[in-house]
Amino acid sequence: MQPVPRFSPFAIYLTGLGSWFVPLGIQQVLFAWLAAIVLHMDAFAVGIAQVALMAPGILFLPLGGLVADRGNARRLLLRYHMLYAVPPLVLTAVLSMGGLSYPL
Numbered sequence: 001m002q003p004v005p006r007f008s009p010f011a012i013y014l015t016g017l018g019s020w021f022v023p024l025g026i027q028q029v030l031f032a033w034l035a036a037i038v039l040h041m042d043a044f045a046v047g048i049a050q051v052a053l054m055a056p057g058i059l060f061l062p063l064g065g066l067v068a069d070r071g072n073a074r075r076l077l078l079r080y081h082m083l084y085a086v087p088p089l090v091l092t093a094v095l096s097m098g099g100l101s102y103p104l
Contacts, residue, residue, distance in 0.1 A: 019081065027088065028053075039102055049102070 028050075035041045035049045068076060094100055 016077070020084075023084070023088075034100070035102070038100065041102060045102065 031053055032046060032050060035046045036043075041049070094104060
């Protein structure tokens with residue numbers, strides 16, 4: 001029987017970071033691509049869409065920091081990772097039904 005490999009805390013930390021920031025980067029690129037290429041929006045409209053995508057993060061960062069400092073970090077991260085998967089899944093459903101539009 002072979003021993004189970006142990007992962008260092010730093011490797012686990014990097015995996016957690018990657019599980020958050022890789023999808024975030026992909027979302028930023030795909031979102032701009034959908035607005036510019038698929039919906040044929042001009043540069044101003046793509047910029048407004050990007051601002052609308054990033055505004056909630058900017059507005060809720062202070063509140064999120066407060067909650068993170070006072071809550072159970074493991075439980076919060078698990079919940080936030082699950083919630084973070086919802087918008088791409090909804091977008092996938094909308095795309096599969098052919099309902100993509102700029103206001104949406």
